[in-house]
Each structure stands twice: as C-alpha cells, then as structure tokens.
Amino acid sequence: MLQDALTWLSNSPDESLGFILADNGFDVWLANVRGTNYSSGHTSLSPNDPEYWDWSWDELVEYDLPAFVQYVNGQTGQKLHYVGHSLGTLMAFGAFSREEVLNMVRSAALLSPIAYMGQMPSPLARAAADIFTAEALILHEFFKLKSCSPTTYGHKEHDPSSPEQGTIAMYDYGSDDDNNKHYGQTTPPDYNMTSIPNDLPLFLGYGGEDLLSDVKDVQTLIDALSDHDPDKLVLQYIQDYAHLDFVYAVNAKQVVYDPLVAFFRLN
Template sequence: MAMKTVTSLTLLLLLFAVLAAGRGTKISRELESSNDEDGICQLIVKTKGYSCEEHKVTTKDGFILSMQRIPTGRSGTKGGPKPPVLLQHGLISDASTWLALSPDESLGFILADNGFDVWLGNVRGTNYSSGHTSLGPNDPEYWDWSWDELVAYDLPAMFDYVHTQTGQKLHYVGHSLGTLMAFGAFSRHEVLSMVRSAALLSPIAYMGQMPSPLARAAADIFTAEVIYWLGVKEFAPGGGPVSKLVADICSHIDCSNFENVITGPNCCMNSSTPSLSHQQPTATKNMIHLAQMIRKGTIAMYDYGSDGDNNKHYGQATPPDYNITSIPNDLPLFLSYGGKDLLSDVKDVQTLIGVLSDHDPNKLVVQYRDDYAHLDFVYAVNAKQLVYSPLMAFFSSN
C-alpha cells in the first residue's frame, strides 16, 4: 500500500509538473532567484529589445500579484491607445510561458509587435506573486485555496487593474488552467463588463473523459488528498522531497519524453531537452480540486468531502456548479484545441462545445488542430502561423 501511494504521488507530480507549464529553461531558473526589481521584465523582455513595466495588484483576500506590461513592440512606437490584452498562464507556471521562445515565436512578443498593449498575469503562490498583506508561504492558511479563488479573486483583480490603467475593455488569452479560470469567471458573470473577447487555448472545463492513464490513475487513488491530510499544503514540484521523488521515477523511466506521455505527442516544439525538476508552486488544495473534476466529470466548486462541510461553505450539501450555459451568448470566444492533446481531450472539448451550442455562431470561433497536443499551443515553433495569426484576426474583428 505504501509503495502504491508513493508511485501514484510521483505520477501526479509528473503530470501536473508539465500541465500548462514551462519546460524548465535557464530563464525560469533565473526567475526563481530574482526579485521584483530584477524580474521577468529585466531578465526576459528588456533583453529582447522591448520596453516593459512591473506592476503589483492586491486581491480582495490579500494576495499581492505580479503583472508585467509590454506597452509597445520592438519599434518602440507608441502611437495612440492600443487594445489591451491579458495573457494568463496555466498550472505550475508563470508569465514566462508567453515569452519562452524567440520574439517571432512567443505570443507575448508577437502581440506587442502587432499593436496590442500586452499584460501578463501571475497567479497567487507563484514566485513573483508570493506576497500577501498578512500571511507568508510558511503559513498553512496561505495555501488554503483552489482555482475557485483564482476565479473569485485573482482574475477579477487583474482585469480591474488593467481596465483602470488603460480605460479600455480587455482581450483575454488563457492556456489550460487559464481557460478554466475564464470559464469559471464568465459563468458567474465576473469581469464580463471589462472583457472584449477571449481566446482559450487547450480549453479546460470538463475533464471526465481525459484519456491519459497516468492522470486518471493519480486522480483515482486520491494522492493529492493524502498529502493534504498529512499537512502538506504547498504543492512544490521543484524542490524538497517532491524533487527527490521525481528524480527517483526518472531513474526508471525516460523522462526526456515524459511530457509527451502525459500531455500527448507534441508535434512542433523545438528539440531542447525538457526538464521536470523546476516548476512554480501551487496549493495542494488546488490539485485536489482538479482531481475531483477528473473523477466526477463536472465543473463545480471545491468539494469539502461531506454534506456538513459543504453546507458550512456553500449552504448546500453539494458544491455549486459553474454553469457554462450562463455565459452570455454574445461574448466573443475563440476556442483552439488539438487532436493529440491528452489533457484538454477532444471528447471533453466537444462536450464543452455542445454546452455552448446556443452561443451566437457569429461570436464563436472553434479551431481544431489535428496534430497539436497540449504544449504545442504555447511552445510550437509554427504556432504563430497556425494559431496566433487567426487569434489576432479574431481580436481585430471584435
């Protein structure tokens, strides 16, 4: 039983270490050791010849989030007001997701060069959004959140800040967990007054048909729940005992291709060696919430495990659903998904599309890339031509 628990925990760590995350580049290692004055702007953006601003926004529950702004392209031409766009990364990652490749291949730089006012968000718990008005990462209460709080607090705080700074409604781009945050917020009519349109890459709403055997095994064995009950509130794949577990499993499995086993066979990323040893931390409670979605096939708020505890938090015995059908039918949505994606599975995305069947067909664009897997949407060397150009055309039409 103990060996089964350790093995399944390792599988879970490996699964979510690559879910919508970066590939452990030298840049991300530098980011971990840098401070706010020497951060993403200084290490990545300005070195590529772009202007960049560091911003801070505080959520209503006290988390201090880091944001970066790229106001102009490489030409530096300011011109008139530019349409703002907020880019939101996925799980166990940060804003460097959108900047990891060359300026001609990274969506953050591409948008800046094509006349957008680019804003990059970093959710709570990541290295650059680790501040809080009264708590620290060593306090268990600091990690008492799931993606429910990202929907209720982080995303609204970032939207409101950019809207206030620019005086304009925002375009939005999310990848993986960044899409789940959007679906949750839109379904509860959060931020709708501030959004122009949303592009959702590898959309995550329903996860019940996820075909990855490793993902299903890790969720079904309740491994995240086990470590939560043992008092491990911070889920940090890149250090401590977690790092040792990853190293142990990689001594028996060829981890050089392990991301493809989990995310699907990504067709079009460059050949640089991936690494699963360095990622951003998240809350163990967040991992439990995602595992609940895999097991149940629903999109609902966090399940506290008993009628009594759910009643205490929600006033009802079961967690409230996020009602996707309540998303306004005239909200412009661009969905792009891949045929080889094992996390944003084709069947689950088709379930989502079915739920959106009453959406105004003139406001819903669905793109299907048969050869793309989960990470291709942010790291493929041909994504500019195949995904980002249609995405920008969609923004321009809205």
C-alpha cells in the same frame, strides 16, 4: 499550472504570443496567479506558512481573475481581449459568468480549454509522456474525477469522488455539514459553463493529441455552447497539437497566433 506569465515569452520574440501581440500594436498585460514566482507576496504570510496555501481554484475565479481584469481596465480605460491556456481557461469559464467582469472584456481566446474532463485518461501517467511529468502529477492531486472538484494546494483534506460526468465543481470541503455551511447544499456546486453570454466573441483552440483537454470533452463544451451566436464563435482544431503546443510549439505563430490576432482585430 506550475508556470507563470513567462509562459507567453518563453520562445523567441517572433514565436512568443506576448511579443507577437505587442508587435501587432496591442498593449500586453501578463497576469500571474497567486503563489507563482512573480506573485508570491502577502500582507502577513510567507510561502512557508501552511495558511499561505489555504486556497483553491475557487479563489482564482472569485478574486484573482476579476482583480486582473479590473486593474487593467482601470489603468487603460479599455475593455480587454483575454487569452487563457489550460488553467487560464478554467478561470475564465468561472469568472466570465459575472456581469461586473464581462463589462470589461471584449473577447476571449481560450486555448486547450478545461471545462469538462470526463474523457481524461484515468492513470495520469499516460499523460506524463506527452505533456509534462510534474504538471500531470500535480494535476492528479487537483482533479478527483466525479465533478473533478479542485482541491487546495495546502493542508485541506479533499474527499475523493467517483468518476461521473467530468464537470468542474467548486471545492469539496469533505463533509455534508461543511459543504452545507459554505454552499447551502451537501455537494459542491458545479461551475456553469454555459452562463457565458451568447454574444461574447470566443476563440476556442484545441488539439487532437491533447490528453488533458480531450477532443471529446471539448466537444461537450461546444455542445453546451450550441446557443452561442455562430458569428461570435471561432473553433480551431489542430490535429497534431498536444496540450503545451499552444504555448511552446515553434509553428504556433502561423498555426494559432496569426488567426488569434485576426480574431482580436475583428472584435
């Protein structure tokens, strides 16, 4: 969030996952979600137009990630190993429940996975010191804890909800009638985090100091994946890692990326 694919190239070449994967013989495709610096084009709208921002994370799940996967598969004729961090994991949990996407994916590495957020500290100012002030502030606007329904970047009003299970739900249109029109029910449906096939190889990396992807929330995710083939699920817990360490820590190559590369080679 608030970043683009340069995240994976920001450290030195021997510390950045994009370069490390390339050096290990992988073709590396970097994806930018809509509205970021390298993905700001539109057939008719400018980023200065409010309508340009009239979308939520639902569109990233429904359209953007499937388009990324379909494009790379079409160019290479190969299934993909997917790497996502934070927002990239939330997109994956939604999109990987769809057969047409899964048919093009070999495995997925999900770092600081966002699937449940019941344990995230309520005043996000606590997170700002350890994470990234702007990211924490914008996250407060995206997450309204009940179902943590994502709101749009733009002008839509979001109906705040009370904290409950901390699951992730689709966009809340703010009224029973509008939700009924879009979903056939008065509340936005939750994303089904357990709909990922049990035999899809998964690498989950999470940290003990992560205030966004809290350890207890990740454990809720792990519990939800209890039926997953144990031979297809790799869990990596790093006690002293915070949210952004998975992409910016200078020792991430040894701690995270080398095991991740080994995981890809096995799958």
